[in-house]
Amino acid sequence: MKNMTARNHCTVTEFFLAGLSEKPELQMPLxxxxxxIYVVTVAGNLGMxxxxxxxxxxxxxxxxxxxxxxxxxxxxxxxxxxxxLVSLLTETNLISYPACMTQLYFFISFGIAECYTLAVMAYDRYVAICNPLLYSVTMTYQIYSSLILGVFIFAVFCASVHTGFMMRIQFCKLDVINHYFCDLLPLLKLAYSNTYANELLILFFGTLNICVPLLTIITSYxxxxxxxxxxNSTEGRSKAFGTCSSHILAVVVFFGSLAFMYLQPSSVNSMDQGKISSVFYTIVVPMLNPLIYxxxxxxxxxALKKIRKKFM
Structure with a gap:
């Protein structure tokens, strides 16, 4: 009866975002x-x-x-x-329901795309180092463009499923999302209707989208x-390791923070710890990747030196 009432009468139009910290003195330093970080991230990635x-x-x-x-x-x-950034400057940190669902959709899409892109990059290194003579045959334009396209299609599919099921959830009051953006777990904690299907989806896709890329990466390495x-040569070994070291570092930081956030039991998971973990894979990793590479x-x-000389 409660769920039927919720379905008929609950129309939430916006949420509050708690942000990273509730202490006013930390808002400006943050x-x-x-x-x-954002300026470095944009400059680094667009520059790359x-x-x-x-x-x-x-x-x-x-x-x-x-x-x-x-x-x-x-x-x-x-x-x-x-x-x-807007939230850190304003006292009333509101986000509309459509904007929240849109942010959730794109966050999931790009997060999953990153998982599989790192896996594809590991496979590319495997072909280059283990089968160098077949590299040009194995990694043709059609193959690598299909891999990139496949990554984005699957990411969009997963995001569509997650967001579609989230939009079926009933929220019955203007509530506070204990996070600095609209994420799956903080939203589910505010749900008024049954969230069992959503939790199963998170467990299934979370396990699939972390374990499959990780197994691909581990097997490749x-x-x-x-x-x-x-x-035989020390120089050859160091050169081969050099082409992989930056990728390994990016993988460890990204998947470590993802696993910490999404593969814990709900009884153990703390949203405050989850915020810190989220900072790594949503903010720190995008900044570090171009710097590492x-x-x-x-x-x-x-290439950077050549371009600089050309423009100088």
């Missing part, structure tokens, strides 16, 4: 910190995409995947950070490490 487009010797699958990752990181940070150890990749560094 605003300055995150606007600085531009560099790959302008540098002809970076026109290969590895860097096309990297440009796709940079695009995802730019979009992911843009979905989350601007609204958070087992073969990669085995191949690298067979290389730029500083730890000789090809990118050389």
């Amino acid at each position: 605003f300055l910190l995150f606007i600085g 995409i531009t560099l790959i487009v302008l540098s002809s010797h970076l026109h290969n699958p590895m860097y096309y995947f990297l440009s796709s990752l940079s695009f995802i990181d730019f979009c992911q940070s843009t979905v989350v950070i601007p609204k958070m 087992i073969f990669i490490i085995a191949s690298i150890l067979l290389i 730029c500083l730890r990749n000789k090809d990118v560094t050389v």
Whole structure:
């Protein structure tokens, strides 16, 4: 009876976002910190995409995947950070129901796309190091463009399912989302109707979208490490490890924070801990990825120097 009443009479038009901190004295320092991070993120990721487009010797699958990752990181940070910056400057941090669902949709889309892009990049490194003679045959334009397209199609599908089921949930009052953006778990805590199907979806897709990419990455690197150890020269081994180290670092930070947020039992999961974990994969990782790949990749560094000399 309660659910029927909720279904007929509940029409929530907006939510409050709790934000990262409720302490007024922290609002301005946090605003300055995150606007600085956002500027670095936008400059780094758009700069990486531009560099790959302008540098002809970076026109290969590895860097096309990297440009796709940079695009995802730019979009992911843009979905989350601007609204958070507005929230830090305003006392009444409201978000409308349609805006909340839109933010949730794009956040899930780009988050899942990043998971599978990192997995595809690991597979690309596996082919390049373990089967270098077959690389040009295996990674043709049709194959790597299909992989990138497949990643985005699957991400959009998962986001559509999650958001569709979330829109079936009833919210019966202007309530506070204990987060700095609209995410699945904080929204479900405010639900008035049954959320069992949503929780099953989160568990299923969460496990699938973390475990499948991780298994792909781990399997690829087992073969990669085995191949690298067979290389006789120390210089050859260090060069091979160098092409993978930045990717491994990005994987550890991203998947570690994701697993901490979504693969804990609800009895253990704390939303305050979840906020800190979310900061890593929504804000810190998009900023770090271009810096990691730029500083730890000789090809990118050389291309950057050439472009700089050209424009100077």
